[in-house]
Amino acid sequence: MCKATGTATPTLLIENDRVRVTEWRFAARGDNTGWHRHAYDYVVIPQFDGVLEIDLGQGNRVRAEMQSGVPYYREIGVEHDVINANDFECTFVEVELLEDRR
Numbered sequence: 001m002c003k004a005t006g007t008a009t010p011t012l013l014i015e016n017d018r019v020r021v022t023e024w025r026f027a028a029r030g031d032n033t034g035w036h037r038h039a040y041d042y043v044v045i046p047q048f049d050g051v052l053e054i055d056l057g058q059g060n061r062v063r064a065e066m067q068s069g070v071p072y073y074r075e076i077g078v079e080h081d082v083i084n085a086n087d088f089e090c091t092f093v094e095v096e097l098l099e100d101r102r
Contacts, residue, residue, distance in 0.1 A: 006034025006081065013093070020096040026084035037079040040096040045071045048090040055081040066092070 008031050014021040020040075024033060035055075046066035054062050056079070063085060084090055 006032040008033050008082075008084070018098055020098060022094045022096075023091060024082075024094060025089070025091045027089055028087055029084055032081050032083040035079070035081045038074065038076055038096075040098055041073070041075050042097065043071050043073050043095045045069065045093045045095070046090075047092055048086075048088075050086040050088070050090055052090075053083040053085040055083060066090075 007027070009025045010033075011023045011025070012020070013023055026032075032055075035057075046068055048066060049068050050066055052064045052066055054064055056062065
């Protein structure tokens, strides 16, 4: 596992009762989110063409090809550390689908 506290920079763009939208900005190769578990279903929209390495724990890592503007969806409970596998800075936007808190 990578260190629990990542080095990528999150910027909260929107937060209300229904969604939380965060931009994640990574420096070149090796920058990471830090180990975390998703508390909500979420959508990621990459803002680059390239590769992210996903540390799933227990020595299990996968490479995920990203295409700018092509979103993907994951369900609640995913645990991982997301790592920039590119020699350039990259960014994605994460949209968490919050439970209705009303």
